Amino acid sequence: xRALAVCLCAVTLFGAAIATPAxxxxxxxxxxxxxxxxxxxxxRPAELDALAGLGYEAxxxxxxxxxxxxxxxxxxxxxxxxxxxxxxxxDMSDSERRAFRKQRREQALEIKGWWYREMIATPTxxxxxxxxxxxxxxxxxxxxxxxxxxxxxxxxxxRREALGNFGTMLREITRDPAMLLYLDGARxxxxxxxxxxxxxxxxxFTLGEGHYGEQDVKQAARAFTGYSLDRxxxxxxxxxxxxxxxVKTLLGRSGRFDGDDVVDLLLAHPRTAELIVEKLWxxxxxxxxxxxxxxxxxxxxxxxxxxIKPLLEAILLSPAFRSPEAKxxxxxxxxxxxxxxxxxxxxxIRDGRRLAQASRRLGQDLFEPPNVKGWPGGTAWITGDSLxxxxxxxxxxxxxxxxMAVSGRGDGKGGERMxxxxxxxVEAWLQGLPAAWQxxxxxAWLLAPLPPVDAPLLDRDASSALVRQLLLDPVYQLK
Amino acid sequence: xxxxxxxxxxxxRRRMLQGGLALAATAxxxxxxxxxxxxGGRVLLLLELNGGNDALNTVVPHRDPAYRQARPSLALPSDxxxxxxxxxxxxxxxxxxxxxxxxGELAIPLGVGYPRPNRSHFRSIEIWNSASDAxxxxxxxxxxxxxxxxxxxxxxxxxxxxxxxxxxxxxxAIDAVVMRQPERFLRRAGAMGSGGSAASNAALRHILRxxxxxxxxxxxxxxxxxxxxxxxxxxxxxxxxxxxxxxxRLILAEVPLRFLKLSQGGYDTHANQSGRHRALxxxxxQGLAAFRMALQKGGAWQRVxxxxxxxxxxxxxxxxxxxxxxxxxxxxxxxxxxxxxxLYGRQPSLTDLDxxxxxxxxxxxxxxxxxxxxxxxxxxxxxxxxxxxxxxxLA
Numbered sequence: 001x002r003a004l005a006v007c008l009c010a011v012t013l014f015g016a017a018i019a020t021p022a023x024x025x026x027x028x029x030x031x032x033x034x035x036x037x038x039x040x041x042x043x044r045p046a047e048l049d050a051l052a053g054l055g056y057e058a059x060x061x062x063x064x065x066x067x068x069x070x071x072x073x074x075x076x077x078x079x080x081x082x083x084x085x086x087x088x089x090x091d092m093s094d095s096e097r098r099a100f101r102k103q104r105r106e107q108a109l110e111i112k113g114w115w116y117r118e119m120i121a122t123p124t125x126x127x128x129x130x131x132x133x134x135x136x137x138x139x140x141x142x143x144x145x146x147x148x149x150x151x152x153x154x155x156x157x158x159r160r161e162a163l164g165n166f167g168t169m170l171r172e173i174t175r176d177p178a179m180l181l182y183l184d185g186a187r188x189x190x191x192x193x194x195x196x197x198x199x200x201x202x203x204x205f206t207l208g209e210g211h212y213g214e215q216d217v218k219q220a221a222r223a224f225t226g227y228s229l230d231r232x233x234x235x236x237x238x239x240x241x242x243x244x245x246x247v248k249t250l251l252g253r254s255g256r257f258d259g260d261d262v263v264d265l266l267l268a269h270p271r272t273a274e275l276i277v278e279k280l281w282x283x284x285x286x287x288x289x290x291x292x293x294x295x296x297x298x299x300x301x302x303x304x305x306x307x308i309k310p311l312l313e314a315i316l317l318s319p320a321f322r323s324p325e326a327k328x329x330x331x332x333x334x335x336x337x338x339x340x341x342x343x344x345x346x347x348x349i350r351d352g353r354r355l356a357q358a359s360r361r362l363g364q365d366l367f368e369p370p371n372v373k374g375w376p377g378g379t380a381w382i383t384g385d386s387l388x389x390x391x392x393x394x395x396x397x398x399x400x401x402x403x404m405a406v407s408g409r410g411d412g413k414g415g416e417r418m419x420x421x422x423x424x425x426v427e428a429w430l431q432g433l434p435a436a437w438q439x440x441x442x443x444a445w446l447l448a449p450l451p452p453v454d455a456p457l458l459d460r461d462a463s464s465a466l467v468r469q470l471l472l473d474p475v476y477q478l479k
Numbered sequence: 480x481x482x483x484x485x486x487x488x489x490x491x492r493r494r495m496l497q498g499g500l501a502l503a504a505t506a507x508x509x510x511x512x513x514x515x516x517x518x519g520g521r522v523l524l525l526l527e528l529n530g531g532n533d534a535l536n537t538v539v540p541h542r543d544p545a546y547r548q549a550r551p552s553l554a555l556p557s558d559x560x561x562x563x564x565x566x567x568x569x570x571x572x573x574x575x576x577x578x579x580x581x582x583g584e585l586a587i588p589l590g591v592g593y594p595r596p597n598r599s600h601f602r603s604i605e606i607w608n609s610a611s612d613a614x615x616x617x618x619x620x621x622x623x624x625x626x627x628x629x630x631x632x633x634x635x636x637x638x639x640x641x642x643x644x645x646x647x648x649x650x651x652a653i654d655a656v657v658m659r660q661p662e663r664f665l666r667r668a669g670a671m672g673s674g675g676s677a678a679s680n681a682a683l684r685h686i687l688r689x690x691x692x693x694x695x696x697x698x699x700x701x702x703x704x705x706x707x708x709x710x711x712x713x714x715x716x717x718x719x720x721x722x723x724x725x726x727x728r729l730i731l732a733e734v735p736l737r738f739l740k741l742s743q744g745g746y747d748t749h750a751n752q753s754g755r756h757r758a759l760x761x762x763x764x765q766g767l768a769a770f771r772m773a774l775q776k777g778g779a780w781q782r783v784x785x786x787x788x789x790x791x792x793x794x795x796x797x798x799x800x801x802x803x804x805x806x807x808x809x810x811x812x813x814x815x816x817x818x819x820x821x822l823y824g825r826q827p828s829l830t831d832l833d834x835x836x837x838x839x840x841x842x843x844x845x846x847x848x849x850x851x852x853x854x855x856x857x858x859x860x861x862x863x864x865x866x867x868x869x870x871x872x873l874a
Contacts, residue, residue, distance in 0.1 A: 192799030384656030388667040453675030
């Protein structure tokens with residue numbers, strides 16, 4: 001019932017501007033290519049062919065309707081019923097402590113590898129794209145949280161609501177153990193409230209800088225005191241004796257507010273919807289929305305009680321998404337680049353941990369955002385350093401034996417062996433392409449949103465040399 | 480163990496705060512050295528203490544009873560403090576810096592901050608990175624803004640980021656590259672294409688610009704490193720030690736650059752601060768001492784100035800988790816063979832607070848002006864720092 005209601009709402013709430021494509025808009029096939037490059041880690045021939053008959057709007061709806069709430073890749077065994085160590089590291093012997101830290105490092109790599117394998121294996125990449133979006137919004141990182149199992153649990157929460165309900169996600173994130181550790185809520189109590197979570201809740205998660213005062217932060221911090229963890233299970237636990245149940249005054253209202261009340265006040269504030277709309281718009285379209293679009297989408301988002309799927313639908317159907325200027329206007333994130341390349345060529349992945357290491361060198365370490373603001377993205381993805389790393393990785397994928405790109409070391413026969421395998425994968429991919437996709441023009445169109453800049457397309461037929469040239473061309477960095 | 484302060488300089492408070500007075504600026508500014516920024520020119524090394532260093536446990540007002548009152552468990556015991564003058568002492572973890580202090584090469588400006596301080600990491604580091612006012616929305620790095628204002632732009636790279644984001648060096652007016660390890664950088668730069676320049680797509684334009692900066696920088700660095708002497712120094716293991724070692728190699732190779740940016744992370748010590756902070760400062764002290772020694776041996780120490788900075792200091796009172804929350808003003812470290820060491824400015828009061836935080840006594844842009852106009856001799860006309868008086872701390 002609820003899904004039906006949401007579908008009807010999407011048309012009525014966001015409907016005004018979606019039906020009429022802008023003049024000079026992309027053709028349907030260009031628009032589909034563009035859609036998959038931004039929502040599915042890049043276009044693949046089979047997916048393009050499957051959506052081609054539908055028309056753009058139906059394709060968007062099918063894509064969103066497919067979104068899942070759970071991962072298809074099984075969780076690591078140890079993560080299922082993980083419990084915090086009963087002994088604190090500082091009380092351990094040296095050898096125990098070393099073993100404990102080593103285990104944590106391995107578990108950290110394992111959860112990163114798990115997510116990479118899921119992103120590559122998933123039948124619904126939009127779920128992953130949105131989970132990653134929320135990971136960059138409701139950030140938490142291993143350096144601070146320490147326990148990989150808690151980051152994994154947070155990922156399951158973000159995944160469950162990735163295209164679900166923002167209000168639900170926000171309420172649950174205030175109780176999320178990884179978040180409580182990341183922003184110091186777990187130890188915040190009445191006589192000394194810690195302001196870290198409250199500050200980021202206002203600044204980054206909902207209202208944004210300039211829409212609240214220092215006093216609001218201090219008062220909200222009081223409302224969240226007592227939100228803590230159970231030492232034995234690592235699960236959320238409310239400690240009433242740590243909670244300040246006095247009257248707080250924030251955002252112009254007074255009452256004996258608790259954390260849920262603060263969330264309600266934030267959801268009632270018009271800036272919250274605007275901030276999320278702006279952020280999604282920048283992630284999927286680039287630039288910032290015009291005031292008119294912002295107000296239309298934010299009003300619809302609030303009216304739908306913060307349902308994410310209809311909002312995303314409205315963004316993907318907006319004329320700006322399909323304007324000719326939008327083509328290739330965004331820079332691929334390291335995850336886009338790594339996952340997209342491996343998905344495209346169907347390169348088999350046995351060990352996702354290698355990908356995690358490669359992606360970290362490109363500037364995106366999953367479960368380890370640079371700070372609570374998440375990855376800045378956009379042109380910040382490309383620095384002298386990261387561009388060089390990207391090129392090294394891509395030449396490796398096409399069979400150039402720069403083993404360091406993957407192993408991180410200059411030696412390694414393993415790297416060379418892998419390079420040979422990869423070169424074979426590109427060759428096999430080319431041979432398996434449907435006849436209609438085998439020309440040089442078609443492959444170039446598939447691989448990059450704009451014509452290559454380093455060398456013109458001279459060949460008629462696609463070859464692995466051509467694929468290599470295209471992957472190393474700057475336009476392959478765009479989506 | 481007690482150290483003789485080389486010279487304690489207390490600047491007249493009025494002059495310090497009215498940074499805008501051209502008179503004061505002229506009076507305090509050393510004669511700008513005639514510099515070509517090229518081979519063997521002066522270098523400014525910016526070292527970010529990412530997360531906001533607890534300056535009160537770095538340069539410690541240990542004689543002030545309010546210090547121990549505010550920090551019942553975090554206050555340093557007296558055997559962990561190396562006296563700098565009759566009131567302030569250095570955290571013992573920084574002991575490797577004492578030879579520089581005794582040689583008069585360590586200058587410590589006190590109470591550095593800005594009006595209407597922001598306590599968010601991101602906003603406050605944006606303010607520090609851009610050298611803007613608290614309410615200005617400026618995101619371009621201050622070095623780029625400075626260069627845009629008319630400093631002579633040179634061919635090739637002018638800045639190298641060895642750690643963290645570009646920060647002060649981010650922006651279109653400076654050719655800067657981010658690099659972790661020179662050899663790897665050079666090998667890979669050589670393998671990159673170089674086609675294309677004009678593009679209507681801004682994202683593509685950015686990629687092409689970065690690529691041409693890489694090519695120009697690589698040519699220069701390769702030529703210099705080929706002739707450089709081997710490096711001698713005992714750098715600590717870990718990211719900061721590696722960055723400082725690379726910085727020393729580049730400087731001794733006389734790669735013609737003016738700005739290096741490094742970063743040490745981990746200073747956001749909200750909980751269980753004590754051991755963590757000691758380890759951080761230990762790494763910092765050892766790293767800088769090794770850096771100084773390597774450059775002294777190579778004869779380049781006279782042309783390098785190191786400046787630490789951070790988004791903020793931390794709150795005066797410790798919190799209930801054995802840590803400290805985001806605060807405001809902080810002491811910083813300036814180090815170099817061409818400096819006159821000592822304490823500069825005035826330590827903020829621990830009792831006359833602004834909502835639990837220190838009131839700054841020195842504007843951070845005065846440090847920048849000292850580095851840019853005083854140390855590097857970049858033109859003051861049109862500079863975003865022209866309204867701020869440099870400190871008189873150059874030898």
